[in-house]
Amino acid sequence: MTKKKVAIIGATGYTGSELVRILVNHPEVEITMITSETYAGKNITDVHPFLQGIADFKLHSVEDIDDANADLVFLALPHGVSMDFVKRFQNKPFKIVDLSGDFRLQTPEVYEEWYQKAHSFSQGFSLAKFGLPELFSEEIKQSNLVANPGCFPTGAILGAAPLLVGDYIEASPLIVDSKTGVTGAGIKSKPVNLYSNVNDNFKAYGLKKHRHTIEIQEVLGAAAGNDIAVQFTPHLLPIDRGILSTIYAKPKKSITDNDLQEIYSKFYAAKPFVRLRNQVPATKDVRGSNFCDIYTTYDDRTGMIIVISAIDNLVKGAAGQAVHNMNLMLGLDESAGLNLVPVQP
C-alpha cells in the first residue's frame, strides 16, 4: 500500500518534534519533508539528538515545499505567523492542519481582540474547522483546513462539553482552574521557562485574559446553544508535559455521581482517546499518550459538580490530536499510529 505523504512546517519546536516522534511509527504515513527556517540545511538530529537513528532527516526551507508532494501539511508555527502560510498555501493541492491559534476562533474580530494583532487572512475563518475530533469528526473529515485546538481548550472542552450539550448546568461562570507543564510556553528560552523560575515553584499567570479563555468559551457556548462565561485561570507546574483542569459547575437540578457517569459514558461512547476514570486522574497517567482522562463527581454538601480532566499538552493537546485530525482528513482509521502507551513512571 502506498503511504500518504506529509510535511511538517516548523519541525524543530516542541510540537514539531513531537509530530516527528509520533509519525515515524505511523503505519500509513511517511514524512517527506520537514522544515525550519532557522536550521535549514542542518539535520533535525543536530537540534534534537534524541532522534538520532530514528529520524535523520534534513531540515529544508519552506521554499522547497512543493518537493514534498504532500497529501497533508502540518503547520507547527507560532501564532501570528501561521496565518501567512495558510494564505500562501490556499491553492496548494495538500490539506492543512494548523497547530497555531490563528484559525480557532469564530471571527477575525474576536481574534484581533484577544490576540491583540491584526489578522492577515480573514477568509480562512470560513474554511477552517475546529479540530476536536470527539465533537466535530464529521466536519473534520470534510475539511481541507483544520485548526488544531489549543492545549488548555482541549482538556477544558472535553471536561465540560457533556454538561453543556445536555443543558445540565447553570450559566453562572464556569470555573476552569488549569495547571500546565512548561512545554506549553515553547522551546525558546525566556524567563517563564528558566529552570530556577519553575523548579520547586508554582504560580498562576494570565489571569482574566489568557487567549484560551475565548476559545473555550466559544466552543462550549456553541455546544450549549447559548452564551456562557468562562473563568479560566492557568497555572504553571514544574513538570514538562501535562495539563490538569479542575472544573466547577452548578447543576440546574440535583444530580448524582451515577448520573454523571451515565452522561459522560454516553457522550464519549466509541471515542478511543477519552478514558472515563473512577479514580482522580494524574497528568502522568497520560504522559506521552493521546488520552484525555476524565473524572466527575457531585458534592451534595455544596451543590457543585467537579470535573477533572488530564491530557498531555504536547500529544492530545497538540501533536497527537493533529495526527488524529490527519487520520480523519486522509480517510485513515482514526486511531492509526496513536497507540502510544503513557510513559509511567
Add this chain to the structure above:
Amino acid sequence: MTKKKVAIIGATGYTGSELVRILVNHPEVEITMITSETYAGKNITDVHPFLQGIADFKLHSVEDIDDANADLVFLALPHGVSMDFVKRFQNKPFKIVDLSGDFRLQTPEVYEEWYQKAHSFSQGFSLAKFGLPELFSEEIKQSNLVANPGCFPTGAILGAAPLLVGDYIEASPLIVDSKTGVTGAGIKSKPVNLYSNVNDNFKAYGLKKHRHTIEIQEVLGAAAGNDIAVQFTPHLLPIDRGILSTIYAKPKKSITDNDLQEIYSKFYAAKPFVRLRNQVPATKDVRGSNFCDIYTTYDDRTGMIIVISAIDNLVKGAAGQAVHNMNLMLGLDESAGLNLVPVQP
C-alpha cells in the same frame, strides 16, 4: 536576659525539625529538650544530618518532659495522638502550642465527623484558641493552649477573610482550589510521597471530604457572622514546600481592583507576615519564610473576584506560625526569630 525555655515533642518529623531550624536562631528562646519515642537516645543529627554543628541535641523520651523546665511546649505530633498529650499535660506549668488538628474545630462532634475518630479530651475544645495571629492575636496572648492552624486553612483563610468580614461576597460556595507541596503528607514513606508518584506529575486528591474543608469553613463562617459553604479541592504539586490557593468568589455588588487593594491593606495593616502583592505570587517567593503573599483582582467580564495566596506550608503553615504564636503567648515581640528571608532560587 534569661531566655525562655521551650521543648519540642516529636522533633523528628518535618514540622518538628522545622521548629528546630527556626528556634536555634531565635534571640530570646532556647530549646531545652526535644523528644522522639522512635529515636530516643539518639542525636537528632542521626536522623537529620543537616543539623550537624547547629543542633547536636539528644532526643529524649517524652517521659523526661519535666526536666525541660519549659515555659512552652510544642506538640509536633500526628492528629489523634496529640490530644492524649494535651490531656496528660493539662496541669503542667507550661503553655502548649499544638500543631495537630486535634483542637482546631469548634466541637468534638464536628471533629469526630470529619476526622472519623473519637476524641479523647473534649474539655480541651473550650480551652484552645485558634492560632491564626492575623485574626486572633489578642485571644492567643491570653491562652495557655493554642491550636496551630492547618496549612491549607492558613492560606485560604488569610486569602478570603477580608471579603467575608467586610460582607463583600455572596454565600454561594466559596471555591478554594489549592495546590500543595509534598511535605504536607509527612515524613513517613508511603505511596503518596513516593518520588516517582509525584515527580513530573500532578493530581487532585481528597475531593469533597478533606478535613481542612471544615476548618476553613468554620473560621470563615465565624468571620462572616453566618454560615458559608466552602468547596475546597487540594492538589499535589511536585515541590517540597509551598501552598498556593486560588479562590473564586462572587461579590455582592460591583467592585474594582482598587477597592480590593484598599480592603486588604486596611485589614492587614501592621501585620508583619502578610505581604500584599501587585503581581501574582509564586510559592517560591515565600519558601523558607513566614510570609503569606496575597494578590487580589476582579474580573468585570465574568463578575468574579479572584484571590491568590501563597505560603510555605512548613513555616507560615506550621512551624513559623507556631513560633509566632509562641511569641505572643510568652509576651515577646511577635516577629522575634522570624526574620527568615525566602530562599529563592
Add this chain to the structure above:
Amino acid sequence: MTKKKVAIIGATGYTGSELVRILVNHPEVEITMITSETYAGKNITDVHPFLQGIADFKLHSVEDIDDANADLVFLALPHGVSMDFVKRFQNKPFKIVDLSGDFRLQTPEVYEEWYQKAHSFSQGFSLAKFGLPELFSEEIKQSNLVANPGCFPTGAILGAAPLLVGDYIEASPLIVDSKTGVTGAGIKSKPVNLYSNVNDNFKAYGLKKHRHTIEIQEVLGAAAGNDIAVQFTPHLLPIDRGILSTIYAKPKKSITDNDLQEIYSKFYAAKPFVRLRNQVPATKDVRGSNFCDIYTTYDDRTGMIIVISAIDNLVKGAAGQAVHNMNLMLGLDESAGLNLVPVQP
C-alpha cells in the same frame, strides 16, 4: 501468523509494568498471563491506572502459570526471590528471562559474598547466560535461561567493553562514576525514594560495595581476558529514569578521538540499540527507549580517556533489554517491538 505467548511474573513493579508497556505493542508476541501475589484477582489497572484501555489484564497468582501456555516467561522479581522460581520452573516447557541479579554472576560463591545471602539453586549458574545482546547474542539465542543484566552494568559494560576487548587500557582501577534515576530503587515506598529526600537533592550511595561492582568487573574482566579492578560509585539523581556513567581509563599508549571513534564504530557495527554520539549524551535523549548512547574522548592534557554512556534504566537497563533477549531466544527479529522513540522533552 501465530503470536508467541509470554507471561510476566511480578507484573506490578516498575520492571513488570514496563514490560507490559512495551509488549502490548509488540507485533509478534502476546501477553497471556501477568501475575502478582499481592494483587492477585485485581486488574493491573487498579494498580497502574495509566494502563486503562491498553492492558485491562487480570492479575493471577503464579500458581496459574501453566494456563499461560507460555513460550517464554519473564521473572520481574526481587533479588533472592527469583532463584526459587528458576528452580521451580526448571522442567517447565518455557524459556526464562530473569530480570533479577540471581544468576548474573559467575559462581554461587561470588553471589553469596556480594549479596550476603545463600543461593538456593547453584545449578542455575551453568545454565544461565548473561543477557547483554551486544556482547553475547549467539549464546543468548541458544539459551533457555537468560540473566538480564543489571541497570548500572548495562551502561558501564557497553561504555568500557571496546577498550578492554581491544586491550587499549591499563589495569589500574577503571573508574565508573554513575548517576541513576530513582526508579532503580523499586516501587516500594521507603526513605531512599521518599520525594523530599530526592527532590532538589543529590548524593552518592553504596560506596565500595554496591553489588553491581562485581557484575561489571566480572564481565569486563572476561572481555579483557584478565582480572581488572572496577571502582564503581553510584549516585542518586532527582529524576525518574536514566543512568549516566562517566568512565575514566588510562590508555596503554597514546590515542586520539578519531581512534576512539573508529574502535567503537567497529565494535558496535550493526548493533541497533547503541548510538555513538558526537555530542555528550543526556539521559533524556534515551528516556523511554532502548538506546544506549555513548560518547568517547581523550584528554591529552591529562592522558586519560573519558567515556560517557546513557541509558533508560527501565528499558535498556531492564525491560527493553529483556524483550531484546526474548526476541533472540524466540528467533524473532532482534528489534521487534522495540521501535520506542525517546520521549523528549
Add this chain to the structure above:
Amino acid sequence: MTKKKVAIIGATGYTGSELVRILVNHPEVEITMITSETYAGKNITDVHPFLQGIADFKLHSVEDIDDANADLVFLALPHGVSMDFVKRFQNKPFKIVDLSGDFRLQTPEVYEEWYQKAHSFSQGFSLAKFGLPELFSEEIKQSNLVANPGCFPTGAILGAAPLLVGDYIEASPLIVDSKTGVTGAGIKSKPVNLYSNVNDNFKAYGLKKHRHTIEIQEVLGAAAGNDIAVQFTPHLLPIDRGILSTIYAKPKKSITDNDLQEIYSKFYAAKPFVRLRNQVPATKDVRGSNFCDIYTTYDDRTGMIIVISAIDNLVKGAAGQAVHNMNLMLGLDESAGLNLVPVQP
C-alpha cells in the same frame, strides 16, 4: 556600634540577590547601595519579589558608587566585565571582593589561555588574594582585593587539599567528577537553563576544558608544592542549588579510614564551615547554608581514596564565602551573619 557599609555591584543576578539575602540579617553590616545597569531606577523587588518587605532597595547605576560611602564593595559581575571595575576602583577607599573569575588565576597569561579573552588589568593579579578562608585566612585579612573562588573549585579544593598538603597521594591525575545545580549557569535565560532541557535530565558538559579545571589545579598544585594534573568533569543536575564532587585519588602508601578522618580533622580544626561527616553527604544537607560537608573513605579492594564534598554553590560557592571574606577583611568575627541553617527539606 556603627555598622560597616557595603555595596553590591550587580545585585540582580543570582549571586547578587543571594548577597542581599544574607546581608540583610548581618548584625554588623548594612547595605548602603545596590546597583544594576539594566534595572537602575527600579526597586530590586521589581526583579526579585521575594525580597518585598525585606529589602525594598532602589537599584542605582554604578556611577553613584561614591554615595555608598562603602567600606567594602562586592562585584557580582560576569567574568570579563569585573576586571574593568577592579581597574576603575583601584584608587577608591573601599576594599573589594570580586566574585568573578577575573583574578583567581596566577597570571594573566593563564587567564587568557583558559578564558580565551584578553585581560584588561594585569596589575590586579599581584594584588588579589584567593579568597578561600580555610586555606588563606591570614592573606585575606591583609588584602584589599579578594578573588572569591569559583563554585566548583571551592568544593574540589576543600575536598582534596588535606591529601595534597600532607603529600599523601600520587601525582597521577586527580579525578574530580562534579555535579552542579542549574543556578551555576546564571540568571539569564538560555538553552542550558531552559526548564525542559534540565528537568528529569542529566548530562556532562565542558569536558576537558572547563575554566574551573585550571583554578583547582593551580591552588591544589601550590598546596602540594608541585605540579599536579586535575581531570575535572562537571555535570548538570536538575536542582537549583548545590555541588557534589566525587574525588578519586591513589594514596602513596596504604591508608585507613581512621587515618583519613584524623588527617581531615586536624586540617579543618576550628574551621566553622567545614563539617566532617561520617555519612555520605547530600547537597540538600547544606542547601541555603555556608557549610562544606566532607566525607572520606579508602577502598582497600581497589587501593583508591574517595572523597565526597557538598556545598551550596550560591552560598559557600559564592555569596556566603564572599561574606566570610568580607568578615575577615573588615576585622569582624569570621562567622558573623553566616548562621544560616540549611533548608531541608
